Amino acid sequence: MVTYNSIYDTACLRKGGARQVEALLDKPKHQxxxxxxxxxxxxxxxxxxxxxxxxxxxxxxxxxxxxxxxxxxxxxxxxxxxxxxxxxxxxxxxxxxxxxxxxxxxxxxxxxxxxxxxxxxxxxxxxxxxxxTEDITGLWLYLKKNGTRLGGNIGPYALRALGKDTFLLSRDVEGFLREHNIVETGITTKSALNNSQRFFNDLQQESGRSLMELSRLVSYCHGNNVVGVRSSESSR
Incomplete structure (x- = not known):
């Protein structure tokens, strides 16, 4: 079972410790x-x-x-x-x-x-x-439906840049979600968005951290972003 503690511990192991991890985490703007x-x-x-x-x-x-x-x-x-x-x-x-x-x-x-x-x-x-933020994927879909060319990661990345609390379905985040069978369909399907939202909502309730911080932590647990380890080794 994936828990916040297991994610945080893995991120610390891959990034060189809690101090390094905390230095990499940004917080969203207040409302x-x-x-x-x-x-x-x-x-x-x-x-x-x-x-x-x-x-x-x-x-x-x-x-x-x-x-x-x-x-x-x-x-x-x-x-x-x-x-x-x-x-x-x-x-x-x-x-x-x-x-x-x-x-x-x-x-x-x-x-x-x-x-x-x-x-x-x-x-x-x-x-x-x-x-x-408990329905942040709903905001993504609203931007996609009502705006122009705001689908995919465009809306979420813009929201993140502006300081709105949101997770991102980056390559590493998606890889983590698939590895743990949280997402099993196309990443933009209703099922994938609902499952991703539910997963991050649960992490937020467990940890008290923002979606932005949690998204970063999840991304540090997948892929080749390992401090001091060659990419050929980090894929093992």
Whole structure:
């Protein structure tokens, strides 16, 4: 049976001790801090993760200041008023990554964020902050269904970057879940998401730690991320 203690002990063994493990763990933002993040920042991070998906992250980072300049620091009200012809011209600007569909997704996700604000009568930041982490995969699915190009790991990675408490289904986390028969189907199936959520909820109740910390600990228990051990040895 997989327990929090067994996960923590394995992570410490593979990473060189409890002090090293604790130094690697980040904590999520408090709910109040999440609510104080401007909605434009949420749109910017969602957009950045869209561009980073399937692309070299450092190239996106190097050009991101140009994106901010070109799209008014992702000011949602300005983006909502942008006509198609202006967006088309911006999509051809050589200072940014000229991926037409991803560039148009910026405005589409501005429309999505605005629709959330109008429907729930709260800021998008409040909407995200108020979503229960006990159903964080429900938030992933909401972003996928209602936003543009926010499926897969894009939504979860953006939430993590913004400080929302979430686990990630990274390669090592997925490998661990499969190794212990927690996930036995495609990783994006309803069954896999429900089983993963239940597993992390149980760990959280047992340990009192955040999903972010638990996700990191689980990832340290699988794969070749072993301190001081060659990859050929760590696969044994």
């Amino acid at each position: 109040r801090a999440l609510k104080n993040i401007p909605d434009a920042t949420y749109l910017a991070e969602l957009s950045k993760k869209v561009f980073q998906s399937g692309f070299v992250w450092r190239v996106v980072e190097a050009k991101w200041a140009n994106f901010e300049e070109l799209f008014w620091d992702f000011d949602i009200d300005k983006l909502l008023m942008m006509p198609d012809d202006m967006l088309e011209r911006k999509s051809q600007d050589k200072k940014i990554i000229r991926n037409h569909k991803k560039i148009w997704a910026i405005r589409e996700n501005a429309i999505f964020i605005d629709s959330v604000r109008r429907h729930y009568n709260v800021s998008f930041a409040e909407f995200i902050a108020n979503w229960s």
